[in-house]
């Protein structure tokens with residue numbers, strides 16, 4: 001479960017990019033992917049038009065309606081992958097005592113500027129969405145390697 005604030009820019013892009021990578025590796029039966037936001041502002045909405053545009057530019061299919069993070073997600077998902085520190089703080093406020101999901105930060109898997117935040121492109125221009133795409137793509141590739149190794153996925 002990829003988590004950002006509004007679930008219209010960063011996390012739906014991460015979901016779409018990661019789902020495409022998962023499919024390319026034939027792992028779609030082993031890895032289930034979704035995204036959500038910690039805020040309720042955009043529930044039910046399509047991704048931001050700039051998210052759709054950058055995804056289309058890179059031939060990544062996007063099909064998502066914004067949803068909000070709920071306590072159930074802490075038990076129904078193995079990993080909650082946040083975009084920045086504020087997402088982690090906001091998400092932790094909802095964390096139930098029986099939470100089993102592990103919380104990770106997407107750029108912990110980035111080979112460049114490891115551990116940084118995925119900057120929120122919402123307030124900026126389209127360049128920010130392209131930058132966001134590049135960061136998300138790089139990080140998701142490494143995150144997928146991590147999952148494959150850790151859970152021994154894709155074996156015959």
Ligand code: 4NP
Nearest residue numbers: 004005006007008009010122
């Ligand atoms: P996201 O970006 O968290 O990457 O989806 C945002 C989208 C909307 C808002 C903030 C961030 N907002 O304040 O409405």
